[in-house]
Amino acid sequence: MGVVKGSVMEVAIVQDRLMGLGELDPAYQDRGLYFGDGVYEVLRSYKGRLFALDEHMARFARSVEAIGIEGVDMAFVRSQVLKAFHASGLEDAKIYFHVTRGWGPRELFGPKINGPNFLLTVNSLEDASSQKERGIKVCTYPDLRWRRCDIKSLNLLPNVMARRDAIGKGCQEAILVDSNGLITEGAASAFFAVFDSPTGQYYLQTAPLSANILPSVTRLYMIRAAKELGIEVVERQFSPDQAKYARELIMAVTTKDLVPVVGFDGHRIGDGAPGHVTIRLARQFLRFTMHKT
Numbered sequence: 001m002g003v004v005k006g007s008v009m010e011v012a013i014v015q016d017r018l019m020g021l022g023e024l025d026p027a028y029q030d031r032g033l034y035f036g037d038g039v040y041e042v043l044r045s046y047k048g049r050l051f052a053l054d055e056h057m058a059r060f061a062r063s064v065e066a067i068g069i070e071g072v073d074m075a076f077v078r079s080q081v082l083k084a085f086h087a088s089g090l091e092d093a094k095i096y097f098h099v100t101r102g103w104g105p106r107e108l109f110g111p112k113i114n115g116p117n118f119l120l121t122v123n124s125l126e127d128a129s130s131q132k133e134r135g136i137k138v139c140t141y142p143d144l145r146w147r148r149c150d151i152k153s154l155n156l157l158p159n160v161m162a163r164r165d166a167i168g169k170g171c172q173e174a175i176l177v178d179s180n181g182l183i184t185e186g187a188a189s190a191f192f193a194v195f196d197s198p199t200g201q202y203y204l205q206t207a208p209l210s211a212n213i214l215p216s217v218t219r220l221y222m223i224r225a226a227k228e229l230g231i232e233v234v235e236r237q238f239s240p241d242q243a244k245y246a247r248e249l250i251m252a253v254t255t256k257d258l259v260p261v262v263g264f265d266g267h268r269i270g271d272g273a274p275g276h277v278t279i280r281l282a283r284q285f286l287r288f289t290m291h292k293t
């Protein structure tokens with residue numbers, strides 16, 4: 001173990017294992033672990049094809065830049081994504097990667113930082129088909145996050161708390177409500193409503209891009225799908241009370257694309273089954289996933 005009784009030395013304990021500080025695996029001293037000092041991305045493939053790689057790489061580069069991590073080579077990151085995806089052989093893969101500022105002594109601004117550190121995993125995507133067929137229920141939760149939610153930061157504690165609360169209430173996602181009483185987005189998803197317009201038509205509404213929401217890639221493609229279908233898109237926040245009486249509600253996230261929401265804070269949405277606008281949008285969205293990126 002290298003710890004001599006009676007001697008003076010810097011030590012660490014992992015679970016119950018005592019060791020000299022020098023023996024500690026640097027992974028335990030990663031700034032991502034101590035401070036959430038890093039940024040991440042999640043992208044996926046459809047039937048062996050990566051979807052929206054350029055958009056995810058661009059967002060990642062913006063996040064890296066925004067928190068000032070130096071020395072991240074975007075060409076390297078991209079090549080690791082491709083290497084791991086091909087090595088996995090998975091058709092429907094979820095690719096997660098992050099960069100932390102590195103590891104070093106636990107100082108907010110440490111002079112001795114070894115980094116940046118890169119981690120990537122490729123998993124088989126969870127099957128979301130039953131959620132898509134039946135729809136999901138969501139519950140509101142206060143948006144407790146910081147004021148730079150446009151950065152895909154590793155700090156996800158408010159998101160974790162919101163999701164835990166939702167699951168505890170029998171919901172599948174938490175919908176975050178800001179201090180003005182308006183919806184920003186889901187704990188890990190973009191959020192849309194389909195409202196009836198006075199002209200007898202309907203339109204799609206979602207919060208506008210700002211520092212308060214993540215520029216979701218699925219959101220981007222969903223808006224594109226709506227426009228191609230001739231559906232008006234309104235980028236303005238709406239309240240939980242408005243959501244309860246929406247014609248349809250939709251959750252959007254890379255790993256599941258579009259998921260119909262059939263329950264909102266205990267209120268049934270529409271007739272409690274996926275609505276036809278959602279189904280049309282989902283079909284249109286799927287077309288984008290078949291293009292080569």
Ligand SMILES: Cc1ncc(COP(=O)(O)O)c(C=O)c1O
Binds near residue numbers: 189218
């Ligand atoms: C807070 C938040 N908003 C929105 C999204 C959806 O983003 P994307 O469509 O790029 O997956 C996510 C994804 O994890 C998220 O964490």
